[in-house]
Amino acid sequence: MxxxxxxxxxxxxxxxxxxxxxxxxxxxxxxxxxxxxxxxxxxxxxxxxxxxxxxxxxxxxxxxxxxxxxxxSHTALEYRSGEMHRYLGRDYPLQVYPTASRSRIEWHETSGINLFCRPGAAIFEREAVLLAWHRQILKSLIPEMIAHYEPILGVQVAAWGVKRMKTRWGTCNIRARRIWLALALARYPQICLEYVVVHEMAHLLERLHNERFKRILDGAMPGWREVKNQLRAGYLR
Known part of the structure; x- marks a missing residue:
């Protein structure tokens, strides 16, 4: 066959x-x-x-x-001082500082995103520091969202994770009751992350994107359509 x-x-x-x-x-x-x-x-x-x-x-x-x-047509990001980087829906200036200690990100709403890394770090190394910070932020936000919506939806998530995705904001393994969220969601408003969490959790009740699925979303998160439109205006990278 x-x-x-x-x-x-x-x-x-x-x-x-x-x-x-x-x-x-x-x-x-x-x-x-x-x-x-x-x-x-x-x-x-x-x-x-x-x-x-x-x-x-x-x-x-x-x-x-x-x-x-x-x-x-846009210039590729070089993760250097002066670039604008988006974090939870807002653009902040990036400042890169050399350090002999561990690489890290320090964020301040007024001064922006401060990236500390070894002197002469390559672009991919600076990018890795920023993405690790994005992952850390998402992992700090997701558990509370799941805990909030489990009793609302009447489901339990057995496992969840964050990973880079090229074409999706999230996935759900219904049999394993496991959901994955896209790392790129760290660039979008927090409500977008919440929507994707609810969307994937709803698949534990309905596999298809049919009318029943939409009713489940309506009951759990009224206004989800507006949030979905925000994501449609963006893309994964």
Whole structure:
């Protein structure tokens, strides 16, 4: 039995990399940095149905492609003094200081983000210090959110974690009752992190993004649609 099969699909002026797999549901992804569109579809889904599904999401696809295109024109971050870096929805100036002690971040709302690292540290080393701080911040915020929403939703999360993701804000393993949150959420307002936590927890009650799933979100977090729109305006990196 064939496990996968890849072909090219044209939907209006958008090129789509279509892969048929042994899966239950269609998945549409727009990947950074070039905005390539990838679609995974079950073997049972017809070409016409796939074409219609992509056409229905065409505005969403082009919005993401345009965002990636605009980002490519920006200068790549060098993690040097004077750069602006976003933290929990606000932009702060970054200041880099040499230190003989451990690398660390000190943040002050007035002065911004202060990065301490060894003299001559490479860009990837300075980036790693900042991302480790982002991870630490998220891990300090998430437990309280989960504890708050467990009795509201009537579910229990067995495990959770934070990791870099290219195309998603979060994932949920229903069988293991484990959720993962995207490291990039540290750049967005705290309410966005809260929404993704609730979203993934809701999947413990409903696997699909159907009307029942939306009703669950409505009951747990009224106003989630507005928060979702904030995330749609951004991208993962």
């Amino acid at each position: 064939r496990l996968t099969e890849s072909t090219l699909l044209q939907v209006r002026d958008v090129n789509v990399q279509l892969t048929r797999k042994t899966i239950k549901n269609l998945r549409i992804m727009v990947s950074a940095p070039d905005g390539q569109v990838r679609v995974s579809a079950p073997w049972s889904m017809t070409d016409r149905a796939i074409h219609a599904a992509v056409l229905a999401r065409l505005a969403w696809i082009k919005n993401h492609q345009q965002h990636f295109l605009s980002q490519k």
